[in-house]
Amino acid sequence: MKHTLLSFIFSTAMAASASAGATVLFNDNFDGEALALNASLSNWDVSGGTIDVIGSGFFDFYPGNGHYLDLDGTTGNAGKITTNTLFSLTPGMTYQLDFDLGGSTRGETNSVVVSLGSYSETFTLASGAGLQHVTRAITVLGSMSSSLSFDHAGGDNLGLILDNVNVSAVPEPSTYALLLAGLGLIGFSVRRRTSR
Ligand SMILES: [Ca+2]
Numbered sequence: 001m002k003h004t005l006l007s008f009i010f011s012t013a014m015a016a017s018a019s020a021g022a023t024v025l026f027n028d029n030f031d032g033e034a035l036a037l038n039a040s041l042s043n044w045d046v047s048g049g050t051i052d053v054i055g056s057g058f059f060d061f062y063p064g065n066g067h068y069l070d071l072d073g074t075t076g077n078a079g080k081i082t083t084n085t086l087f088s089l090t091p092g093m094t095y096q097l098d099f100d101l102g103g104s105t106r107g108e109t110n111s112v113v114v115s116l117g118s119y120s121e122t123f124t125l126a127s128g129a130g131l132q133h134v135t136r137a138i139t140v141l142g143s144m145s146s147s148l149s150f151d152h153a154g155g156d157n158l159g160l161i162l163d164n165v166n167v168s169a170v171p172e173p174s175t176y177a178l179l180l181a182g183l184g185l186i187g188f189s190v191r192r193r194t195s196r
């Protein structure tokens with residue numbers, strides 16, 4: 001009985017932390033963007049070159065993914081895309097960055113630099129690398145405002161494929177630990193009262 005109550009409290013706490021968990025700050029699957037070479041985007045600024053919006057019916061290198069980006073457009077100069085959203089990054093939160101990145105499928109290796117806050121990482125994919133899901137957990141030491149960017153190298157009009165970009169905020173595990181410790185104390189006092 002006591003154990004059942006405690007495990008109920010524990011599972012409730014876990015469920016609460018899971019549902020209260022991730023807050024989506026940004027999501028773009030590019031399906032709402034019109035198919036076009038050297039396109040502009042609703043949620044991103046394009047600079048330093050161009051990108052193409054391709055997909056179903058128009059250079060569909062990865063069928064079944066709606067519309068997506070070729071990060072090296074058709075002007076011989078690869079683009080850099082930067083979110084219009086400026087993220088307020090604060091310590092105590094983990095920012096989860098997710099995106100799908102694919103090889104160009106057209107015979108060459110490409111690389112892109114992905115940046116958010118103090119996080120920066122270069123991804124290099126061979127032509128046939130396939131569409132890969134990337135997940136990164138990003139923490140910050142001090143509060144800062146930052147946009148998210150993908151900066152593609154080169155400029156031969158054949159670039160990496162980008163789709164399904166998502167940024168979520170998740171409370172750090174230490175926050176959960178405090179929550180669980182608090183609920184554990186409640187469980188303990190309930191148990192003492194029950195045994196009296
Ligand atoms: Ca898509």
Ligand SMILES: [Ca+2]
Binds near residue numbers: 104108154155158
């Ligand atoms: Ca290329």
